[in-house]
Each structure stands twice: as structure tokens, then as C-alpha cells.
Amino acid sequence: MTTNLRSCFCVALLAIAFASNAIAQQAGSAPLLDLLKKSKTTVFLGDSITASGQYIGMFEAWLLTQGWESKPKFIDAGLSSETVSGLSEDGHAGGQFPRPDLAERLDRVLAATKPDLVFACYGMNCGIYLPLDEKRFEAYRNGYQQLKKKVEATGAQLIVITPPFYDDLRKPLEGFSYNGVLDQYSKWLVSQREQGWRVIDLHTAMTNEILERRKSEPTFTVQPDAVHPNDAGHWCLAKHFVQGLGGKLSSDASPQEMLKASGLPLEVLALTQKRVDLLRNAYVAAAGHKRPGVAKGLPIDEAEAKAAEITAEIQKLVAKK
Numbered sequence: 001m002t003t004n005l006r007s008c009f010c011v012a013l014l015a016i017a018f019a020s021n022a023i024a025q026q027a028g029s030a031p032l033l034d035l036l037k038k039s040k041t042t043v044f045l046g047d048s049i050t051a052s053g054q055y056i057g058m059f060e061a062w063l064l065t066q067g068w069e070s071k072p073k074f075i076d077a078g079l080s081s082e083t084v085s086g087l088s089e090d091g092h093a094g095g096q097f098p099r100p101d102l103a104e105r106l107d108r109v110l111a112a113t114k115p116d117l118v119f120a121c122y123g124m125n126c127g128i129y130l131p132l133d134e135k136r137f138e139a140y141r142n143g144y145q146q147l148k149k150k151v152e153a154t155g156a157q158l159i160v161i162t163p164p165f166y167d168d169l170r171k172p173l174e175g176f177s178y179n180g181v182l183d184q185y186s187k188w189l190v191s192q193r194e195q196g197w198r199v200i201d202l203h204t205a206m207t208n209e210i211l212e213r214r215k216s217e218p219t220f221t222v223q224p225d226a227v228h229p230n231d232a233g234h235w236c237l238a239k240h241f242v243q244g245l246g247g248k249l250s251s252d253a254s255p256q257e258m259l260k261a262s263g264l265p266l267e268v269l270a271l272t273q274k275r276v277d278l279l280r281n282a283y284v285a286a287a288g289h290k291r292p293g294v295a296k297g298l299p300i301d302e303a304e305a306k307a308a309e310i311t312a313e314i315q316k317l318v319a320k321k
Contacts, residue, residue, distance in 0.1 A: 033247055039072040041116055042118070042119065043113045043119070045078060046119075046122060047078060047079070047082045047083070049229065052234075053276045054273065056276050057276045061268055065262035065264060076280040082101070082122070083122060084126060086143055089129070102122070105289045109287040112300070113287075122144070123163025130173075160199045162185070162186035163182050165203065167227075169214075189201075200245065209240075265317045278303050278310070279307055283300065
């Protein structure tokens with residue numbers, strides 16, 4: 001091969017490698033996991049599905065199977081009923097209170113938690129359980145754009161998670177598919193990869209899994225009330241979240257099977273959840289919000305001290321592996 005041909009061949013290989021890397025970044029695989037590896041404090045924002053925190057606890061359990069030398073601190077800052085769109089339906093919660101608007105508390109959450117990485121999962125409530133409407137859709141787009149702007153203004157990175165599946169079979173809404181509305185919200189979020197957004201398409205992965213299961217089990221569900229996942233549903237979220245980041249699972253059957261396959265004691269799952277709940281209650285309360293009926297947590301210093309004790313328990317269990 002002549003020098004010129006060899007140079008052209010090398011340039012072509014570099015171009016292919018660059019293009020492959022760009023596709024991987026756009027698809028949100030390995031580079032997203034690299035962001036997590038570099039993170040010291042990772043915050044999760046979202047509605048009641050995030051606020052309940054089971055998929056976050058399961059995700060933390062997965063991290064234990066990876067043997068990383070250091071792991072980020074996770075803070076679940078989800079708030080039940082919340083939207084990123086700022087919208088609320090008439091008579092929400094029997095007229096007791098409107099849906100919380102993330103914009104009302106976002107600055108305080110970021111100040112209290114000081115994250116370097118933020119995951120945000122909104123959409124389930126943002127369509128207000130009504131047919132697709134351009135004004136509501138615009139409010140959703142604007143809300144996410146403002147969220148991204150504010151997160152990045154602090155120096156943190158944002159990774160967006162498309163909304164979970166809505167189970168039309170469990171609670172059909174008259175004349176339309178609400179999961180179809182969420183399809184459109186999710187497609188818009190995924191399209192923002194072209195603008196440099198980092199997006200994990202949880203919605204499509206979860207929808208495909210549920211519909212595939214229904215080929216053999218027509219009434220299969222992981223959301224008995226159509227919205228809120230049960231334990232199996234949170235595992236569905238967690239495993240697709242891991243895969244969306246570019247991670248691999250030792251078993252995708254359940255978090256318990258994952259831990260067994262990795263040689264870790266099952267007790268760590270309850271402990272990771274306990275730590276998630278503890279820190280969530282403390283930081284959500286410290287930042288403040290307008291939603292009634294939310295458990296008030298410990299002062300942050302006390303919660304962090306108790307979280308450190310839980311971490312020590314987890315480390316002892318993992319060391320016995």
C-alpha cells in the first residue's frame with residue numbers, strides 16, 4: 001500500500017470511528033454511563049413514580065454489582081403529582097390543591113442538592129390525562145427547555161428520561177389512547193438528541209416490553225392503576241434505565257436474581273431503598289414545595305449521618321461477597 005493510500009485509509013478509519021462515537025453519544029449508551037461514573041452527586045427529578053423511588057433503589061443495587069471504586073450519592077428529589085409543564089387539571093385531588101409545578105421549586109432543589117448530574121422524568125401528569133393538544137404539548141416542551149437551561153446554568157449535566165408507559169388497558173380514557181399522547185411527548189424528547197440533549201428512551205422500551213408480554217398474557221400489567229408501577233413495574237423501569245445508560249445486567253429477571261447472579265446478598269436491596277427514602281424526605285422538605293401530604297424528613301445533617309450508617313452496613317455486606 002502506498003503512503004498516500006495508507007493515509008487515506010487511516011483517515012477513513014478515523015472518520016468511521018468518529019461517526020460511530022457520535023452515533024453512540026446520540027443513542028445515549030456508553031457516554032451516559034461515563035457521566036454517571038464521574039458524578040459525585042446525582043439528583044433524580046420527577047413525579048410520583050420517581051418520588052416513590054423503588055426504581056432508584058434497584059438502580060443503586062445494580063451499581064453495587066459493578067464494583068466501581070467510587071459511586072455517586074443519589075438524591076431522589078421527586079414530588080408526587082408534579083409536572084414540568086406547569087399545568088393542572090380542574091379539580092385535581094378533589095379540588096384540594098393544584099398539581100405542583102417543578103419551576104416553583106427547581107432553583108431551591110438545585111441549591112440544596114448541588115448536583116453535577118440530574119436525571120429528569122416527566123410526562124405522565126403533563127398531558128393532564130386528556131387527548132393530545134398543542135397548547136399542552138407546547139407547555140411541556142417549554143418546561144423541559146427551561147429545566148435544561150437552569151440545570152446547565154449550575155454547571156450540572158442533564159439526562160432526560162422519557163415518561164413511562166401508561167396502561168390504557170387498565171384505565172381506558174374515553175375516545176383516545178393516553179399512552180399515544182405519551183408516545184408523542186417521548187418522540188419529541190428523543191428528537192432533541194439532534195440538539196445535543198442526552199435522552200434515555202424508557203417509554204419505547206417499556207411499551208414494547210408490555211405489548212410483547214401481552215401476546216401470550218393478554219391482561220398482563222405492571223401498573224394496576226394504569227399509572228403507578230408495582231414492584232415488577234419498577235424493575236421494568238430500572239432495567240431499561242440501566243440499559244439506556246449503556247450498562248449490562250447479570251440477570252434481568254428481577255433485582256433479587258440480579259443480586260444472586262452477582263453474588264451479592266439480597267439484604268442490600270432493602271438498604272439501598274431505605275437510604276433513598278431517607279435522603280428524599282430530607283432534601284425535598286429542605287427545598288420546600290407546595291404539595292400537602294408529603295412526609296417531612298429529618299434535617300439534612302441528620303439524614304446524611306444516618307445515610308452514612310446505612311452505607312457502612314451495605315459495604316460490610318458487599319465485602320463478604
